[in-house]
Amino acid sequence: MINKLIEKIRKTNAPIVVGLDPMLNYIPEHIKEKAFQEYGETLEGAAEAVWQYNKGIVDAVYDLIPAVKPQIAMYEQFGIPGLQAYKKTIDYCKEKDLVVIGDIKRGDIGSTSAAYAVGHLGKVQVGSRKWAGFDEDFATVNPYLGSDGVKPFIEVCKEENKGLFILVKTSNPSSGEFQDRIIEGRPLYEWVGEKVAQWGEEHMGKEYSYIGAVVGATYPEMGKILRKIMPKTFILVPGYGAQGGKGADLVHFFNEDGLGAIVNSSRGIIAAYKQEAYASFGELNYADASRKAVEDMIADISGALENR
């Protein structure tokens, strides 16, 4: 799946991923009205609005991008109907041949991580049959529990040719509280990055490992160091746009080959119509605004990579 991701990045010339993180207040009124008319102001109504909103965006941008990253929390907030919309979104994006990164940030003790891995990336045995629960292509994983919390995910990835992005340095303001603490002269995130590189050796693709890392766009200097610590690791870079990262800040997340990173934008793309720069599209044409925002993001990042 890392090979497919790289192939699609080359084909689209777009090392980006669109974060499908729908909040109800991003969703245009006409979509909400229709969904609430059909299902009421219920969890089912919210889930229907989320799904229709996502579908509009995916239809408008799928030919420009290699991958999407639905954030499961934004669906889980609507309980079971929300998770049904998450699953529907995954299936639809896969139909459109997009690589799907499930931003689930799971991680637990061994047997429990195995259950998460099976549910999201693998197939669970039921009697004589096997079934996929969610079936994302990649999943994000939290490393706080150490190797035996991560290895069950790697085992399933090997069986299924799927991949992970493991949290190393997150994009949020207080990520440094624990991640930046100094251990034997180096911050914790470097130690985690080293582990990710080691874990990655267990499941290599053609050029890069199936086991990637998450490093926030908001910390470009740390990205530069982590890039060197993890040379064969693909880095998923959240925090572009709404969280403050810009194309020029991101060049050091990439290797000389122009690969090695994929930059996520969520709100900046899916709620583009709410920004001044794209307001002229109007709420009804929110998906066209998203398409233009994707084009601008690709130009920003490709431009920065060409000018480095």
Next chain:
Amino acid sequence: MINKLIEKIRKTNAPIVVGLDPMLNYIPEHIKEKAFQEYGETLEGAAEAVWQYNKGIVDAVYDLIPAVKPQIAMYEQFGIPGLQAYKKTIDYCKEKDLVVIGDIKRGDIGSTSAAYAVGHLGKVQVGSRKWAGFDEDFATVNPYLGSDGVKPFIEVCKEENKGLFILVKTSNPSSGEFQDRIIEGRPLYEWVGEKVAQWGEEHMGKEYSYIGAVVGATYPEMGKILRKIMPKTFILVPGYGAQGGKGADLVHFFNEDGLGAIVNSSRGIIAAYKQEAYASFGELNYADASRKAVEDMIADISGALENR
């Protein structure tokens, strides 16, 4: 909710929690057969078997215990139908007046943690109405992202009188890989424990904080130190029984008042009938075996507390 938990611990004289972590291979054949006859060897069939199995155990033990802790991964592995069984289990346990600790180990950047918090502990706004998605009483949270990943959970807990258990030192063998690393002379888990105590001050119950900690039974010496660092923090202690912890090892997790900790056992209770000690109950009477295992666990822990 921490007050209710303490009241129920006093009433049952049982500082324990039963982990409802169903694996298909724990479930008696007669339950699986019936579920598969009705729904086939499908995710729905597995979810039905899980639910019937849980119901049997809850019916057999609810009067002896204050709380249950369903591990969401064991349901998530069966996709949407599995999560429906998770929700059904929560609702049923609440009907039986049990405190429900959702072992979800979520944690993300601020806006995303807010969505998880709303979905599991709070209510989500849909138009003019509000709905609870999963509605557990407590949730477990991963601290790797720092304060701004934890605070949105605390905010929702304040609104709803609910609580958290934040991972400090986990029970698994490789938990030390990052958690034990030394920062300014002290292990990371102590720094996390100190933060948990601080966060806890923001949402105090009568005797203890609504914001608790997770410390594995498998590390009793660390538990002793963490007990002192977090005097007003309730500690959820996994790892009893199947993972190796014993009652005598656990006394230092408790304060002098006999409170301050709640010990979890999962497999040791729910799959008791598979152990030699309870094999005479037979598979058909698995729930009676679970009841006996609960009684034995209470005696082991109460005995250890009385003899300290």
